[in-house]
Amino acid sequence: MHRLKDIWKKILIFFLFFIFLIILQIRNPEIRGPFRGILGNILNPFVYYSYKVYDGISSLFDNYIYLVNAKKENEALKLKLSELNIQNRILNEKLHEYEQLRKILKFKDNYQVELLAASVVGKHIDGYSKYIFINVGQIDGIQINDSVANEMGLIGKIVEVMNNRSKVLLITDPNNKVSVMNLRTRTTGIMSGDGSGGLVVEFYDKLDKVYKGDIFITSGLGGLYIKGIAVGKVYAYSNNPSDIFQRVYLKPLVNFNSIENLLVIKSKND
Structure with missing residues (x-):
């Protein structure tokens, strides 16, 4: 248990030191010389991987939004297709009725009966x-x-x-x-x-x-x-x-x- 506390202390000290270095670089951009190079060498990998993580999360979020929108568009297209199919069946039925009526009228013309x-x-x-x-x-x-x-x-x-x-x-x-x-x-x-x-x-x-x-x-x-x-x-x-x-x-x-x-x-x- 005591060893675990020591590990967490070291992590906390390292984290605070890392934050300190970032703040130091931001607030003192005029720092020159070997110290700036050392500071850059320490921070650059963290900054690089931080951007990578950010880009990954941002890309994942964009893909999620895209999939959500694509699903909505797909559902809208399915609904529209269903409406068009219904309209097509109605038109086909009317065409069928018209064709039957045309043939019946032709039958009536061929036979002079009531x-x-x-x-x-x-x-x-x-x-x-x-x-x-x-x-x-x-x-x-x-x-x-x-x-x-x-x-x-x-x-x-x-x-x-x-x-x-x-x-x-x-x-x-x-x-x-x-x-x-x-x-x-x-x-x-x-x-x-x-x-x-x-x-x-x-x-x-x-x-x-x-x-x-x-x-x-x-x-x-x-x-x-x-x-x-x-x-x-x-x-x-x-x-x-x-x-x-x-x-x-x-x-x-x-x-x-x-x-x-x-x-x-x-x-x-x-």
Whole structure:
């Protein structure tokens, strides 16, 4: 313990002596000769390393301030990028809506019928029965068997009408029968859903040559659907020698998973 006190005394004496030398050099700059050289030799290393320590601390503080500012700028840029992404999504959605409206208006020009625009408010397309609900109903003049389509093709028909909502049976439902024909050969058949999201045309002339990629449209026979609305594209067919008719398999032109806006083709009242 006594030895430790002696060490601290020596450190204190050395420190006081060092302070004394610094004060002496500051207050007596006129000192010349060997004493000044000795004084300089003693103090210069301390002054040099003091400046080094000061520069290090100053640089460390500057770097800290820089990092703090950089972090703030980075957070501000992230916020701005988030705002721009939101604005971009809004603009893309408006562009999508505009494009759908343009196609719907083109559809209306192609078919001289009374149309009513509607939106999908409910779907049931995963099970055996396939239908959707739309946001128009009896108050809008909707009737059972009104057909429904969009710019890509036929969607289905109205099977239930409520006050401000209607149920649409999709063409992919096996219970929905549609008279169709091959756009290329004009041969007709009866189309329905195959139960798995596709379409199958039955009672199709066995002698008619079918090619993959052929487009089928509504034939207009039976008066339920107007003539000329596209329904699907051929991806396969079955023409067994023992069968009276051949079967043709179609991929729907309408993407039923993504339909949002559509048109109800209103029936003509006699």
